[in-house]
Amino acid sequence: MTASFYIHKESWLHRLAAGRKLFCLAVLGTGISFVSDLWLLAGALSLCVCLFPAAQLRLVVAYNQVRPLFWIMAALFVAKLFTGPLSDAFVVILRLCILVLAAGLITVTTKTSALLTVLERVLTPLSVFGFSAPRMAFALSLVIRFIPVVGQISQEVREAQQARGLGTNIFALIIPFVLRIVKMAEQVSQAIDARGGLPDAKPSPAVMRRSQAVRRSVSAPMGAETDQPH
Amino acid sequence: MNVMPFKTIIEFNAVGYQSGEHEILKELNLFMSEPRIGIVGSNGSGKSTFLRLINGLLVPTTGEVWVDGLETRRCAKQVRDRISFVFQNPDNQIVLPTVEEDLAFGLSRSDLSAEIIAKRVDDVLERLDLAHKRHEPCHVLSGGQKQLLAIAGALVRRPATIIFDEPTTLLDLRNARRIADVIYSLEQNVITVTHDLTLLEGFDRVMVMNDGEVVADDTPKAALSYYRRLMS
Ligand SMILES: Nc1ncnc2c1ncn2[C@@H]1O[C@H](COP(=O)(O)OP(=O)(O)OP(=O)(O)O)[C@@H](O)[C@H]1O
Numbered sequence: 533m534t535a536s537f538y539i540h541k542e543s544w545l546h547r548l549a550a551g552r553k554l555f556c557l558a559v560l561g562t563g564i565s566f567v568s569d570l571w572l573l574a575g576a577l578s579l580c581v582c583l584f585p586a587a588q589l590r591l592v593v594a595y596n597q598v599r600p601l602f603w604i605m606a607a608l609f610v611a612k613l614f615t616g617p618l619s620d621a622f623v624v625i626l627r628l629c630i631l632v633l634a635a636g637l638i639t640v641t642t643k644t645s646a647l648l649t650v651l652e653r654v655l656t657p658l659s660v661f662g663f664s665a666p667r668m669a670f671a672l673s674l675v676i677r678f679i680p681v682v683g684q685i686s687q688e689v690r691e692a693q694q695a696r697g698l699g700t701n702i703f704a705l706i707i708p709f710v711l712r713i714v715k716m717a718e719q720v721s722q723a724i725d726a727r728g729g730l731p732d733a734k735p736s737p738a739v740m741r742r743s744q745a746v747r748r749s750v751s752a753p754m755g756a757e758t759d760q761p762h
Numbered sequence: 763m764n765v766m767p768f769k770t771i772i773e774f775n776a777v778g779y780q781s782g783e784h785e786i787l788k789e790l791n792l793f794m795s796e797p798r799i800g801i802v803g804s805n806g807s808g809k810s811t812f813l814r815l816i817n818g819l820l821v822p823t824t825g826e827v828w829v830d831g832l833e834t835r836r837c838a839k840q841v842r843d844r845i846s847f848v849f850q851n852p853d854n855q856i857v858l859p860t861v862e863e864d865l866a867f868g869l870s871r872s873d874l875s876a877e878i879i880a881k882r883v884d885d886v887l888e889r890l891d892l893a894h895k896r897h898e899p900c901h902v903l904s905g906g907q908k909q910l911l912a913i914a915g916a917l918v919r920r921p922a923t924i925i926f927d928e929p930t931t932l933l934d935l936r937n938a939r940r941i942a943d944v945i946y947s948l949e950q951n952v953i954t955v956t957h958d959l960t961l962l963e964g965f966d967r968v969m970v971m972n973d974g975e976v977v978a979d980d981t982p983k984a985a986l987s988y989y990r991r992l993m994s
């Protein structure tokens with residue numbers, strides 16, 4: 533299981549603002565869907581690969597991004613062979629690899645919290661429909677945090693039941709697993725309360741400051757900056 | 763969230779807690795203001811329930827809990843700004859993927875600026891020797907480091923009091939000592955439930971719980987010897 537997605541290094545790609553990186557990804561994604569020149573796509577792919585060492589990451593990190601998709605790509609390639617020329621099959625695979633590598637590059641060079649702040653900003657207009665962007669973003673980060681924890685619980689349950697000789701009994705595995713997850717969820721929710729509660733429906737401080745800055749620049753200056761604890 | 767004056771007064775007025783038919787806590791009347799208070803008792807005697815009543819994670823079914831003049835039922839948010847909670851299993855209270863992000867979470871709903879939040883996170887990482895782990899994913903930390911991170915998450919909010927529910931139960935001897943040292947070094951008031959009786963020797967007050975009641979409430983020496991007799 534991948535540890536966490538972010539790998540800390542001091543590179544310019546790590547420092548680049550999350551919003552810009554996601555914007556580039558969107559442009560790249562749209563761009564390559566119009567390109568079907570094999571050489572151009574191969575060039576874009578090499579560029580993506582080269583960006584990994586440029587971000588002080590080993591090439592194996594790039595390889596790890598595409599490896600889980602290997603069989604899917606193989607199947608796609610074969611399917612494409614039946615419906616068109618060989619070059620089309622290559623185009624599809626190249627496009628997919630480029631996207632996966634570029635997206636992977638962003639996830640390993642950007643902190644979850646930075647990505648979520650961007651997501652929050654993008655989702656904020658939805659608040660007119662009563663949709664809370666900060667909560668949505670928080671829910672996603674909880675999922676990322678607890679994927680390895682849930683994996684560990686499932687392994688512990690499996691080992692415990694194997695030790696009792698019940699390793700193949702599906703109920704003996706599922707019931708304790710579900711019970712532990714439910715108990716954990718209850719405790720996590722208490723811990724969130726104890727640590728100040730859920731992010732509320734209002735935008736995060738970063739988004740607030742940005743919109744305040746915008747407001748300030750359009751309206752008259754509003755006096756002293758108030759950035760102190762209350 | 764300002765730095766709290768490090769003194770909290772907690773009052774239990776005829777507090778009872780029931781779950782269905784089951785009476786978990788029975789009519790407690792208490793006044794707590796000592797810097798370090800320990801609680802011991804057998805499994806299921808109601809210790810964790812007692813702690814959760816203090817910071818309003820649970821509200822009493824009868825009676826009232828007051829913290830510095832705030833009633834926990836009506837002012838849970840303010841009470842929790844004064845009193846932080848460290849749970850037994852740190853895995854359940856670390857909520858964001860990396861160390862630094864998780865610490866900042868506890869301040870993300872305050873009105874503090876990003877710079878002040880970053881400064882506070884730095885301070886607490888430094889203080890608990892976690893600075894070199896700041897960018898690590900939380901789940902690769904050792905058990906001891908996770909518990910330190912959980913404590914850091916409580917400290918970063920600058921509460922007046924920190925509650926611990928069996929902070930050393932899941933740890934080996936060395937890490938348990940480390941956590942004990944951290945607890946003794948806190949300028950905050952501390953209320954802790956533990957089965958580690960040596961931890962309580964330097965405390966100001968120890969309460970023994972049994973079957974939903976406080977059956978002894980004394981100096982550590984007297985209370986612990988009562989507890990040892992009770993358990994034998
Ligand atoms: N949510 C709940 N619903 C029903 N009963 C509960 C609930 N939580 C706790 N209890 C019961 O209340 C009693 C006291 O529980 P509590 O967790 O406070 O005990 P404890 O002293 O902390 O025990 P331990 O030493 O095992 O942690 C137990 O009998 C438990 O089964």
Ligand SMILES: [Mg+2]
Nearest residue numbers: 809810811927
């Ligand atoms: Mg307990």
